[in-house]
Amino acid sequence: MKLSVFTVATPDLTPEELCEAASAAGIGGIEWRCKDTPAELRKEAPSFWGNNICTLSQHAEEEEISRFEQAANRSGMKTISITPYIQCGDIESTEQVMRLAKRFGASMIRVGVPGYNRTRNYNELYEEAIAYLKVVEQLSRHYGVKALVEAHHVTIAPSASLAHRLVSPFDPDCIGVLYDPGNMVYEGFENYRMGMELLGPYLAHVHVKNAGWQPPRTESSDPLQSQEWSCSWSPIANGQVPWKQVLRDLKAVGYDGWFGVEDFSATFDTRTMLQTYANQMKTWMEEIE
Template sequence: MMKIVGHTMGTPESTVLEAIDLFAGLGLDGIEIICADDYRCGVNLAASPSELNRIRQRAVDAGLVVAGLVPYAKDMNHPDAGARAQAVAELKGAVDIADALECRAIRVFGGHEVAPAEQGRALGWLAESLREVGEYAQAAGVQLNIENHMDTMATSAEMTMAIARAVDLPTVGVLYDQANLAFMNSEVFEMAIALQGPRIQHVHVKDFYWRGTERIAAVLGEGIMPWEMIVASLNDLGYDGFYSLEYERRWFPDQLPPPAIGMRQSLDFLRGTSP
């Protein structure tokens, strides 16, 4: 049975505690929480132990697992060693927050996107930084998952795997986001899944369509993403991790209905894609 969680990107008008209540009411299995200082429905990087415990306990009481934490550090491949060290420290702090929430995975960016001539050097810095964070996370029992994402070095499945191989830790995997790959005109889902295969530890699920050259966010099933086929391919792979509804209301509030409506529709659609 699919394990489907809600992402707090979908609930910008709510607090994390309110999002937990909403997701439980929708019948979701868990929550993925943004970790940032500038977002209402996120965990502050300087959150107190008591605040983290309130979130953890509310999730437990609601029957939800905290399936992922989503920090935004990107300077892991910055040319300046001090900037890299600061990003590493931020990600280690996110690991500590995840551990306090009994969350066993965090999303990480593949650094900043760089020019082709700089990729070799930048990949070395990125791998070194993520290896340090990965070893720290491994000791806490927390997985790092590199997301297929624009404006990073992980703009394709091929490059995401190159980063994961360069880090070379069993607890550093892939956060598979086919909608991002489609937006970036990278690999189609068959190739993305074949390339990333057993490294896929978490999946972001969202939809969109094109209006001319403009990308429009959509409720799941109302856009261009072939989620029935993607889920079938992941089932064939033996994937049994979380599917996270990354409902993009944080960025596109005028394009998507409120989460109580749109996330429910998305959940119903996603459940219908798998036996």
């Protein structure tokens, strides 16, 4: 089993600290969060999507690149992905991140998918995404880096089937899907194994996290009154994703790629989260062997 960590989930560790902690936990791969951090955010406390100090700048220069490379190399870690927040259609940023990925020897990056919020027709957004991915496919061939579409809520690819519809016109050696059951708790749930079977060669990477739906804190006594449930992140073992079953399904379809932790539950401190993740995944795999 190949375990990795997406550094969005380790915001309070420096690159050096992250590599040391991940390696000590038995995690061998790194997915560097890639985003420019505005100066005003750097004054804030570390957070997943704010002042994340384990983030590689999208416009990183040689000194910063060397620092991240050395941090990984000293701990025997492999950089498997440079993972940015690219907007669909932004070819310049896509190529910039692919160049970074090639420099690190990473095999993949994440690319942009249109969001969906009912203000624009899905079919228009789909055509825009296809036009973008046609260029991305060419860049992938040129740089030797696979582009991944993430199954993510509030986008036009929240499920395995809609992600498959988006990538199916393209070469699976160039464009694949980042399968994320935790995101699919929010939106996009389908039978896990059926979705994996549909994705076939496009199933390129898996993110590991969990979430769950909760009723309102104060429930109405009127059974006909609408109640608004809410979804939030959970520890990996305690949410609605039955991870042992998901691992069985991944094994059944022959998946042999990486499993990247992305735990947003804040249940444990970062170092404990990494060790808990590695221990839990190894235990589950032993149980399903």
